Amino acid sequence: MATTQHFSDRPRVLVVGGGYAGLYVAHRLQKKIRDHGGIVTLVDPVPYMTYQPFLPEVAAGSIEPRHAIVSHRRHLRKTELISGRVTQVDHAGRTATIEPVDGGAAFDLAYTEIVMTAGSITRTFPIDGLKDEGIGMKSIEEAVAVRDGMLERIETASAMEKGPERDRALTFVLVGGGYAGIETITELEDAARDAVAANPRLTRSELRFVVVEAMGRIMPELTEDQAKWVEKHLADRDIELLLNTSLDSAAGGRVKLINMPDKTPADEFETDTLIWTAGVQANPVNRSTDFPIDDRGRLRATAELQIAGDDGPVGHAWTAGDVAAVPDLTGGGVGGFCVPNAQHAVRQAKLLAANVLAAAFGEGEVKEYRHNNLGAVAGLGQYKGVANIMGFGLKGLPAWLAHRGYHGLAMPMYERKARVLADWTMGFLFGRDLVPLTYLQEPTRQFREAATPPAKRATAGAGKAPS
Known part of the structure; x- marks a missing residue:
């Protein structure tokens, strides 16, 4: 009571x-x-x-x-x-x-x-493995975890031998082809491209980005012609778009897809990163x-x-x-x-x-x-975007400028607007910040290791490959 x-x-x-x-x-x-x-x-x-x-x-x-x-x-x-x-x-x-x-x-x-x-x-569905393997993009904590997780997987994969384990680490899957999903996958691909460019052990061709959408088109807020343009834009960036496709299972990080609406088996592969943006x-x-x-x-x-x-x-x-x-x-x-x-x-x-x-x-x-x-605006990574403003369509740089202009003004409170504008300015001058906070999700790890006697550390680490 x-x-x-x-x-x-x-x-x-x-x-x-x-x-x-x-x-x-x-x-x-x-x-x-x-x-x-x-x-x-x-x-x-x-x-x-x-x-x-x-x-x-x-x-x-x-x-x-x-x-x-x-x-x-x-x-x-x-x-x-x-x-x-x-x-x-x-x-x-x-x-x-x-x-x-x-x-x-x-x-x-x-x-x-x-x-x-x-x-x-x-909004989620009872899909095997989704709860354990997936992450949403509805909170600031999720966005930070996705950022650090992707950058960590790229860095870790660069030290692996080529093979299934490396492929899994470099495969990034997003379910949901609405505005949130397309903006997320394109921004991540943009950031990953920069991260790989700074790492001589990797090439962009080794990265795999996949969008899974159960409907026959993406971004319903756009006109059909604009949606088709975005589809081509994704293809030009080697982002795979699987329309009329649904997630059937994600158990153990093994993604199993089915065709819609007949639910026949489709592609099957492994990933360490599964992002869910399929509705609210x-x-x-x-x-x-x-x-x-x-x-x-x-x-x-x-x-x-x-x-x-x-x-x-x-x-x-x-x-x-x-x-x-x-x-x-x-x-x-x-x-x-x-x-x-x-x-x-x-x-x-x-x-x-x-x-x-x-x-x-x-x-x-x-x-x-x-x-x-008034319509909708979407950023597709640095200097790229799409918009439908009062029935008037924009693509590329003009749409990206409209996206940043609208959301910069819509962000509540002047001091927040100023901080965001400062971030954009610093990014323009020095590039985006691509440093992952490795132990953010496990902040006491280094302290626990320091507090463990050397003899016990040696025993615990015996037989383990160095990390």
């Missing part, structure tokens, strides 16, 4: 999730709510927002990892911050149960208004509330960004971003709803904050969310 801990007893706007939408809602509301005698409380397991469009560049060494995140503590100074997970919401009783990340006892927190912005998580799903916290959800687990929402019940809007309950099924009043959204991207999340958050103030304090009027999608 949850226990009660002491936090502010002022009227509370509880923001569940500190991603794009949650950060902007809290930032917009914190001073206004305080001036009205209340408080904004944000609950999230991590103390920062991740700007996910930059994860491929983090993985490629073009952006310092900490520069692709926004600190809650630094930018939400008038917000009450709680490091934890909301495990249940009882809106009828206006309370949320919170489980601290430090493992402490769960506690109940009362609120006046609630804003559900917990975002999305990676709404945060499962939705299922632990008394709010209505749709068949995809998203919170049902009105155009005013209120949570929608069977009989109309649910009072004092709001939602935005990937976690919500927000109607797309422009008619351009898939299934009639806004697509889950940063462009919508940020704009929805700004309107949601204004609507909360209008509904609770009469500051203005509650308005509907309406935004014409």
Whole structure:
């Protein structure tokens, strides 16, 4: 049973999730709510927002990892911050149960208004070996691990004899041909090309990059002609694109593929690097509330960004971003709803904050969310890109400049923009940083070795090949 801990007893706007939408809602509301005698409380397991469009560049060494995140503590100074997970919401009783990340006892927190912005998580399937062998590209930690893992495999392989083990180390597989997947594989290939150029024991022809996509085309946000151009671009860079193909097994690092839709056996090979970008799903916290959800687990929402019940809007309950099924009043959204991207999340958050103030304090009027999608931009490595901006297609350098320009402006907070711009400037002047942090995932290894008596080290190392 949850226990009660002491936090502010002022009227509370509880923001569940500190991603794009949650950060902007809290930032917009914190001073206004305080001036009205209340408080904004944000609950999230991590103390920062991740700007996910930059994860491929983090993985490629073009952006310092900490520069692709926004600190809650630094930018939400008038917000009450709680490091934890909301495990249940009882809106009828206006309370949320919170489980601290430090493992402490769960506690109940009362609120006046609630804003559900917990975002999305990676969507996976019960594929043999995927859980043990795969890694996503949804968090900053994953991007760093992919970067260091790829660079480590390249360096290690360069000292191996030619053969199956070396081939496995130099094979990099990505499942999912959407924007996130194509940006990730192209940025990684670009970085790997630079890494190999600096290593005389390797050549680019020894690297193998493979994209597995179950559908018959990639990047559905692009026109068919643009998608075909990207396919040719991948082929020109020796990146294998396997369309109408699905991952059947990854057990032990042995990738087994099947043709779609008949599920007949396709290619089979081994890899040490398997990246999964085949979709997202709404945060499962939705299922632990008394709010209505749709068949995809998203919170049902009105155009005013209120949570929608069977009989109309649910009072004092709001939602935005990937976690919500927000109607797309422009008619351009898939299934009639806004697509889950940063462009919508940020704009929805700004309107949601204004609507909360209008509904609770009469500051203005509650308005509907309406935004014409401006299109999409994608980076394909240094000086390469593709874009579809309001129906106008760009390729190559102009698209890459549009990609960096848009995301540089969209990155929250001026100090973060400046840091990212500095990274890009340093990269232009001196090239990307390709040094892997070898023991980042095992930081105490060297200390443990130093603390082990020489005799025991010699015994433990007997019979082992030098590393």
